[in-house]
Amino acid sequence: MLVHCVEFKKTFQALFQKADQWRFHGDEDDTLIQDADYLSWFAVLKANASHSGAVSWRRSASLRKGDPVFACGSPFGSLCSDLFNGTVSRGIISNLAGEDNTLILTDARCLPGTEGGGLFAMEDDSLHLVGVIVSPFGWKANEWIGLTLVCSVHSILRNVVQCSDLQDSLQDVWLHPAETQKFHAGQYLDVCLVDSGQQWGSGVLVTSDLILTCRHVVNGKSTVALKFHHGDRVLDSVGDVLFSTKGSSPYDVAVVRSRDSMVDVVVPQMAHEFNTGEPVLVVGYGGLGRSCGPSLTCGILSKAISHQHLTIMLQTTCAVQAGASGGAVVRASTGELLGIVSSNTRDLSSQVTYPHLNFCIPVSVLQGPLLHFSRQGDLKSFDVLNAADESVKRVWRLQGTHSKL
Known part of the structure; x- marks a missing residue:
């Protein structure tokens, strides 16, 4: 199925104004309006092979600027998946916006092909999924900003549940992760x-x-x-x-x-x-x-x-x-x-x-x-x-x- 993350689109449109010449794609065409439509859609896939265990995730509302994060994706994966599958990059949360921090910016460096990969926060020596990589590149006018655009996984799952008839028990699993302690990023100057x-x-x-x-x-x-x-x-x-x-x-x-x-x-x-x-x-x-x-x-x-x-x-x-x-x-x-x-x-x-x-x-x-x-x-x-x-x-x-x- 395809699911539209309404909160992400609303936040995206409020922040990235056409007058500032934002774009999140590789070509030179001015397609910010289309970006708002395309980037807020996500696919739900069912794999033929079963995998043991499930990814632990947490609400992005608990994130704070400066929290350490890991991005995991497959840059150039269509060319050499054996070499690039599951590549990890490390950074911090750069900024947050929208309802429950539905839009996330991180300086974890990502490359083309990592779209759809996960952004993970570390807590108690364990990684927890907090977002899905939307665009590894972004430009403001002709300036590459060097930040990666991410959508909160909680926002995506909430929209999946709203547009499907999943059983109540599964709704509880998807929308209410186990309670975790919040990160407390250090305060650095004013x-x-x-x-x-x-x-x-x-x-x-x-x-x-x-x-x-x-x-x-x-x-x-x-x-x-x-x-x-x-x-x-x-x-x-x-x-x-x-x-x-x-x-x-x-x-x-x-x-x-x-x-x-x-x-x-x-x-x-x-x-x-x-x-x-x-x-x-x-x-x-x-x-x-x-x-x-x-x-x-x-x-x-x-x-x-x-x-x-x-x-x-x-x-x-x-x-x-x-x-x-x-x-x-x-x-x-x-x-x-x-x-x-x-x-x-x-x-x-x-x-x-x-x-x-x-x-x-x-x-x-x-x-x-x-x-x-x-x-x-x-x-x-x-x-x-x-x-x-x-x-x-x-x-x-x-x-x-x-x-x-």
């Missing part, structure tokens, strides 16, 4: 949406009212709109741009003060060392962040570049999309702030975006000016960011106007 009217991105709260973001996010404006997501609450405020680096500075940084002080803010601990290969998270408003609050993606610190004993650039493998600029780069084990996201990588000649290679400004560059400003209240504390020498500019040269990237 980030906010920063909107200048023409540009928007992310910001990291370093005090109850002071926010770090990127120069290109504030876009030369003296005031910006701020939006904070605290659980189910959304708080709006206005921010005054106190400082923004010059266009000649290699550091794409701005400092904003919120007119409303945020209570219970998680003041970040600044990192003092950067260990290549260590697990990190990016917390920002890329992906579905603008609609659903900050997204999380995981990866490793792939490179830390130093000049005169000062770390001046970080690179990570976390998936970073438009809107994540100014977001927090966090040490996964402790929650320490490593830096803020400046940009991902885009080849201007081929118009290809690479979300898993991004450039970040380390806190080693920002901590001194912030500390001096907090003590003296003098905005000249940040002038040092405009005074970087030519060696630092060479490290950041790919962000120049004449760069290929």
Whole structure:
């Protein structure tokens, strides 16, 4: 049988607007309207061969951003099923939307052919099915977002039961899994949406009212709109741009003060060392962040570049999309702030975006000016960011106007 997951389609249509040029297929045609129809249908198959046991599953309503997950599918399975069947990828829940989290985004990397595969959450050393992979690829305009689109298995089963005459006992099995404890993802800093009217991105709260973001996010404006997501609450405020680096500075940084002080803010601990290969998270408003609050993606610190004993650039493998600029780069084990996201990588000649290679400004560059400003209240504390020498500019040269990237 074929079953239509109404909740998934409704959420999909609300989040992915045609004006944003979303697409979830490999060709260049603009078929978002058809995507909403096609991607919300699922097939129920009966296998000829019997298999022992059944897959344990859980409601996606219990998922939280940052929960570890495994994706299992068969990339290129029609070509070489013996080589690719049951391939596993690991990641975290990046964002959630809809009734009972019917729509899931994960940074677990999937390839063509994994559609219909399972997304599994780990609990008590056991894997539980939480979703079905809908699309391993997604683009916003011409930017590959590097996230996998998933539909809640609970939403699918609920629609199967509603459109069939399954026995009551089977309905209980399909719609009421054994109760399980919820994951409790760690809390990593407070980030906010920063909107200048023409540009928007992310910001990291370093005090109850002071926010770090990127120069290109504030876009030369003296005031910006701020939006904070605290659980189910959304708080709006206005921010005054106190400082923004010059266009000649290699550091794409701005400092904003919120007119409303945020209570219970998680003041970040600044990192003092950067260990290549260590697990990190990016917390920002890329992906579905603008609609659903900050997204999380995981990866490793792939490179830390130093000049005169000062770390001046970080690179990570976390998936970073438009809107994540100014977001927090966090040490996964402790929650320490490593830096803020400046940009991902885009080849201007081929118009290809690479979300898993991004450039970040380390806190080693920002901590001194912030500390001096907090003590003296003098905005000249940040002038040092405009005074970087030519060696630092060479490290950041790919962000120049004449760069290929």
